[in-house]
Amino acid sequence: xxxxxxxxxxxxxxxxxxxxxxxxxxxxxxxxxxxxxxxxxxxxxxxxxxxxxxxxxxxxxxxxxxxxxxxxxxxxxxxxxxxxxxxxxxxxxxxxxxxxxxxxxxxxxxxxxxxxxxxxxxxxxxxxxxxxxxxxxxxxxxxxxxxxxxxxxxxxx
Numbered sequence: 558x559x560x561x562x563x564x565x566x567x568x569x570x571x572x573x574x575x576x577x578x579x580x581x582x583x584x585x586x587x588x589x590x591x592x593x594x595x596x597x598x599x600x601x602x603x604x605x606x607x608x609x610x611x612x613x614x615x616x617x618x619x620x621x622x623x624x625x626x627x628x629x630x631x632x633x634x635x636x637x638x639x640x641x642x643x644x645x646x647x648x649x650x651x652x653x654x655x656x657x658x659x660x661x662x663x664x665x666x667x668x669x670x671x672x673x674x675x676x677x678x679x680x681x682x683x684x685x686x687x688x689x690x691x692x693x694x695x696x697x698x699x700x701x702x703x704x705x706x707x708x709x710x711x712x713x714x
Contacts, residue, residue: 562613576615577616586619588624595623596622597622599619601616601617601646607665610665614650640669647669648676
């Protein structure tokens with residue numbers, strides 16, 4: 558029998574519910590890359606218990622491995638980027654699941670969003686970051702078979 562979370566949503570073999578974030582699975586949430594690189598799931602809320610809860614509730618992003626997840630400028634190198642993702646995940650979860658701040662704190666311990674902030678004003682991806690990474694990738698010089706981009710070598714097709 559398939560595992561489901563508390564809301565009846567089916568979990569995959571690794572215990573993940575479908576992401577409530579956009580874009581989910583299709584491309585990297587930070588740079589927009591959708592092919593030619595390894596993609597990773599990233600749960601912005603750390604700690605074993607919070608990571609498991611994030612997986613089961615779909616509170617995760619898809620990120621390209623070297624550019625946005627593990628590489629320089631990625632979420633594991635820049636705390637500000639990860640904090641921004643945590644804010645967006647929290648806002649989306651509170652909207653999708655109908656939670657108030659007390660319920661969020663009960664489940665995850667602390668809130669990254671002030672109670673006076675508008676949850677709907679916190680977008681799911683930081684558009685200016687996506688545009689910056691795209692412009693860097695597109696302006697990288699072509700060097701034969703590969704071109705060097707911010708997050709590593711890329712095939713030219």
